[in-house]
Amino acid sequence: MSKVTLRKKPISKGRHSLYLEIYPPIYNPVTGIMQRKQYLKLYVYNRPRNEIEKELNKETLATAEYIRAQRQIDLQSQKYDFVSESKMKSNFLDFFEEQAAKRKNCYNWTMSVRYFKSFFGPKIAFTELNESLCEEYADYLLSGPALGRSKIRIKKNTAVAYFGRFRLTLQAAYKKRYLPNDLGSIIENITPQETHRPFLFMEELERMGNAFCPNPIVKRAGLFSAMTGFRYSDIETLVWKEIHGCEGNYYILYSQEKTENAEYYPVSDETIKLLGKRGAPDSKVFEGLKYDQTVTSLKKWLSNAGIEKHFTFHGFRHTFATLQIAAGTDIYTVSKLLGHKDIKTTQIYAKIVDSLKKEASEKIKINVFNIGESIKSIQ
Template structure:
């Protein structure tokens, strides 16, 4: 706990300048430096002679003690001390943008910032954040037309994703003492609807592997995702130096783009052979890969494979999870491979497995209506 002490320093002409000494020092938000001394722009006389000087000293000392006590209360209550005005007048939109910039390639973060700017404008100060504003933004996401699609609203699950990013930034703002209320935990997220997770059956994935794609890079990335469960944003940033180990014991060391968490991921020799030839240590494995290319070439690739279903690149990750579970891999292992924080996130795939099990149970049929079937 920081302690605030009132001190003085000689400034000439028989006077002393009053300042507050804070220990341990607090960090300046503007410069990042640790600050210990805060001058009050007040002074007292060393040896007051006249009644005026004595009265001046008495009033000034009383004021300085009052300021010291208030600053101590501010710090004790974690009420941000001297920097509160600076932080409250800082731009939340800029803060939001910086958080998004830490996740390059994440469309969800990028769009979350874009929609918030559309809602409040290019500048929005921290001091204007409150629960009413947050609820209004939630309603905006649920009713606003999707960008580029004036006749269609943002899908509810997509709105939930954008709002969860917003809540995440609010929580960080509270931890960093930009706001005094924990708005990120005070407001509820948008409840998502259960959705169908598109995936490929094993034979369909084999057809994809055997079919032509006008972009070999998109094909390689898609198959790699289906074999590892990695997201597009993680594949996009993967470097050759992230792959380590020896034959039979290769693994990837990387940081998840979505969570920022460091991950250890084992890969088979067959999966690694998909990436050959090997490149330089700092070079990206999928150099030049863009999501616009995925949007352009994936439909054609699916058509060439004879697959008629709505399927996006993220479906390769769903395919990995589904095939692992149907092959008997334990759900906790699959959860770890997918990088999920909670196994409950992985449990959504169990419903798919249950559906497949039901379909399989209906494949063996007997004609029990014949006269001799039960004799």
């Protein structure tokens, strides 16, 4: 039950300051903290010395009581936002698992929950969450062993992914009023480690297109990813009703599995041809696509194309980004097509292209023993 009580606080010159004591505390959007007291900037005399001071006290107290009653009504009608005590005492892990369940068995979400459980245990109240504990969890991910493998640590970028899901959950908890502070935005994410991003050159991609793949669905899905930059998760869940338009003006309307952002994506006629015969609206475009089959089929497919490099399905997305930038597509356009929230992520591909250009420029070498004589002879 919400309750607002009028209180007095002694100050100088024989006066009292009036304030409201609020239970449970309300959230102050300016300071970002829970507020139990609200000072009214109203004062009364502790011992009025004359009729004027007595009348002033009477009017001031009447004003303060009116404000108190109004605040009580506001709280009961939920006009003022506040975090209930029962919500704050509930189990954060239950909320975390609910958030993970919404992501359709997404591996990174599942593992993020498992690692937090291994760090803290099966139960932790929202009231126990603070910035220090969040930082300790980040350290745990970076230094702790992989689950079930005591001698192996998880990779730094894997820790980045797991901690990122944890931060998203904190932000969701704040929006739903389980937390008084936006911890998810306050704490910093783990800095990702820049990694090598394998991709196919255009000539290699053409060889893949002409090579035999044991699983035709994997081949169509891989080439589709190279043509669009779609992630495996988005390809696996793509349904026919998300593909719109006609020849010369095809586009896809879908929600990204990773970012949950609604996307409008224009595609070429050549890309649409990869999809084959159109199916029922709610049926999957790549029906029967399984990730474990993708791994084995891709290895044989690469071999048939005469390509010897470590390459996973996600490499097709890297291929799309690298070839687009190499072809002169604006980096902001590529970033938008990839669905990146931060252009810094896309700039990694620009660095790859720049390094390739530098490497190409150094391949032409002229052995001139006396450059001065050579220039003189030309003149």
